[in-house]
Amino acid sequence: MMAQVRPGWEMIVLFMSIMFVSNLLQPASAFKLVEHATCKDIGVPMPTDPSTAMLLMNGTLVPTCRQRTPEFLLTDEVAWFFVKGTFEPSDVGLKVLFKFYDPHGQVFAVGPAEDQNRPISDVGNMLLAMPLLISSTRMETWILLLGEGESAVYLHSQEEPASSRPGEWLAEFTLGGRVVASERFRISETITTAPTPTTVTTSIVTGTQTQPSAAAMPFAIVLPATVIVVVASVGLTLLVRRRRARTKISPSPSTSG
Numbered sequence: 001m002m003a004q005v006r007p008g009w010e011m012i013v014l015f016m017s018i019m020f021v022s023n024l025l026q027p028a029s030a031f032k033l034v035e036h037a038t039c040k041d042i043g044v045p046m047p048t049d050p051s052t053a054m055l056l057m058n059g060t061l062v063p064t065c066r067q068r069t070p071e072f073l074l075t076d077e078v079a080w081f082f083v084k085g086t087f088e089p090s091d092v093g094l095k096v097l098f099k100f101y102d103p104h105g106q107v108f109a110v111g112p113a114e115d116q117n118r119p120i121s122d123v124g125n126m127l128l129a130m131p132l133l134i135s136s137t138r139m140e141t142w143i144l145l146l147g148e149g150e151s152a153v154y155l156h157s158q159e160e161p162a163s164s165r166p167g168e169w170l171a172e173f174t175l176g177g178r179v180v181a182s183e184r185f186r187i188s189e190t191i192t193t194a195p196t197p198t199t200v201t202t203s204i205v206t207g208t209q210t211q212p213s214a215a216a217m218p219f220a221i222v223l224p225a226t227v228i229v230v231v232a233s234v235g236l237t238l239l240v241r242r243r244r245a246r247t248k249i250s251p252s253p254s255t256s257g
Helices: 009-024 050-057 216-248
Strands: 032-039 071-073 078-087 096-101 107-111 124-133 140-147 151-157 167-175 178-188
Touching (some): 078 167, 078 178, 096 124, 124 167
Antiparallel strands (some): 078 124
């Protein structure tokens, strides 16, 4: 006589584990980060005007990080966060976003605005940059997404100059909600290091060796491994339990009188 082993807590754990991990298996960004920096000047005229936007969109004007530095004066006009990378097929449909955090850790500026921000629709190399206005009296500027396949120039407004909040700042570039590049920099009355000459290459097309984003690699490796470990552990527990149940229940020996 075979005993019927009803599903126990192991089956429930297995089901819940699979459901939990399945929810985490979102498409990981394959964006390849080439370079990123905070810069005093990228060769884009300020303030904004339509003719500049057209030059940027058609590739006549190519931004360049001319003065890479982690320190800015209260009197500097702007601090650019400059990012260069390659979008892969798995990045299509994701949105990019820049964020600047003030010395208190509060979000000070975000862009592009949600109602303007279009998902990535093409692959290839791209230059991306957002400025933080430090002392500028005009609170409008550009956010740049300039690529081989597609380009966009967004008008961005800032409520107050960043010079009103001196101290250490943080700039982040995110793709699909995950941070793929960040830089810390200071805004103060004096600086201790001289700006570095151009370190970010001028062309959108580059031969620089690229690396997958740090956010994508562990995520893509750890989750499948987690699934395998959970399924194997629960499956082994079920097998051992069933074998024990079969051992304990055996037919009664027949007797003859």
